[in-house]
Amino acid sequence: MSATVISGKELAKEKRESMKKEVELLKKEGIQPGLAVILVGEDPASQSYVKAKQKACEETGIYSVLHKLDDSITEIQLLDAIESLNNDPLIHGILVQLPLPSHISEKAVIESISPAKDVDGFHPISVGKMMIGDETFLPCTPFGIVEMIKSQGIAIEGKHVVVIGRSNIVGKPVGQLLLNENATVTYCHSRTKDMKSITKQADILVVAVGKANFIDASFIKEGSVVIDVGVNRLDTGKLCGDVVYDEAKEIASFITPVPGGVGPMTITMLLFNTIQSAKKLVVSVK
Numbered sequence: 679m680s681a682t683v684i685s686g687k688e689l690a691k692e693k694r695e696s697m698k699k700e701v702e703l704l705k706k707e708g709i710q711p712g713l714a715v716i717l718v719g720e721d722p723a724s725q726s727y728v729k730a731k732q733k734a735c736e737e738t739g740i741y742s743v744l745h746k747l748d749d750s751i752t753e754i755q756l757l758d759a760i761e762s763l764n765n766d767p768l769i770h771g772i773l774v775q776l777p778l779p780s781h782i783s784e785k786a787v788i789e790s791i792s793p794a795k796d797v798d799g800f801h802p803i804s805v806g807k808m809m810i811g812d813e814t815f816l817p818c819t820p821f822g823i824v825e826m827i828k829s830q831g832i833a834i835e836g837k838h839v840v841v842i843g844r845s846n847i848v849g850k851p852v853g854q855l856l857l858n859e860n861a862t863v864t865y866c867h868s869r870t871k872d873m874k875s876i877t878k879q880a881d882i883l884v885v886a887v888g889k890a891n892f893i894d895a896s897f898i899k900e901g902s903v904v905i906d907v908g909v910n911r912l913d914t915g916k917l918c919g920d921v922v923y924d925e926a927k928e929i930a931s932f933i934t935p936v937p938g939g940v941g942p943m944t945i946t947m948l949l950f951n952t953i954q955s956a957k958k959l960v961v962s963v964k
């Protein structure tokens with residue numbers, strides 16, 4: 679039997695429609711959610727992601743500003759730009775597009791963003807709160823993945839989740855969020871021995887490696903849920919995930935496609951976090 683395809687694109691569309699209504703109501707209260715995106719340099723992939731984020735803001739009624747900075751900028755200049763956005767009352771969310779040029783410390787930059795405007799959820803304060811289950815901005819890709827799983831009525835509690843990848847922006851936090859939902863979580867990574875024997879036990883397999891065709895059908899348990907976080911641009915220009923989709927689709931019960939899967943949900947949760955941030959301000963003004 680062929681798996682049910684979880685369309686991130688469709689779910690994103692639904693969520694963005696209801697967020698648009700929420701933004702209209704907020705505007706009536708005199709507040710328009712505002713997102714600032716900082717892009718350093720000319721990387722074509724980063725440029726296209728940033729464009730997609732801006733378009734999504736526009737469609738939802740969120741105010742967005744793009745700060746395009748030359749890649750010769752110094753770290754101090756970038757930190758100054760962030761500081762002025764931290765103090766800008768029209769801005770509720772700040773996103774610095776990663777990766778940054780190698781002469782700039784990503785750690786210093788992330789830590790300079792006010793935790794109150796950290797809509798990416800990358801600041802150590804946000805990460806710590808997520809870890810202990812306190813309310814905070816959740817990182818957009820992991821948050822989007824949890825929403826996709828829940829949208830299908832799939833129970834997470836008690837399930838064996840296997841995450842392949844341990845990056846700070848996807849692998850580690852997606853495991854933590856699913857643990858918070860009472861899953862049993864195992865992490866696999868480049869030093870894992872006999873990865874297949876572990877992934878074969880996964881009820882929910884999250885693949886965040888960044889290598890095209892890394893996971894074929896032989897790694898997947900019959901009837902499992904396969905979440906493909908990979909965004910790999912092939913030489914042909916085609917975008918593909920980390921999973922051999924056509925094979926996996928015949929074994930899994932649910933699968934996310936690339937494109938049209940996790941990517942559009944990442945942007946949607948960024949909009950969600952920006953609206954949440956603006957709402958906190960409304961409450962504090964009242």
Ligand SMILES: Nc1nc(=O)c2c([nH]1)NC[C@@H]1CN(c3ccc(C(=O)N[C@@H](CCC(=O)O)C(=O)O)cc3)C=[N+]21
Binds near residue numbers: 727798818
């Ligand atoms: N501070 C920061 N926050 C991020 O959230 C962040 C980042 N830096 N750096 C880069 C990654 C990557 N990322 C994606 C978002 C959407 C799609 C997306 O919507 N992809 C479409 C296809 C897009 C295309 O065709 O190129 C899809 O999968 O259907 C992909 C990748 C956010 N990132």
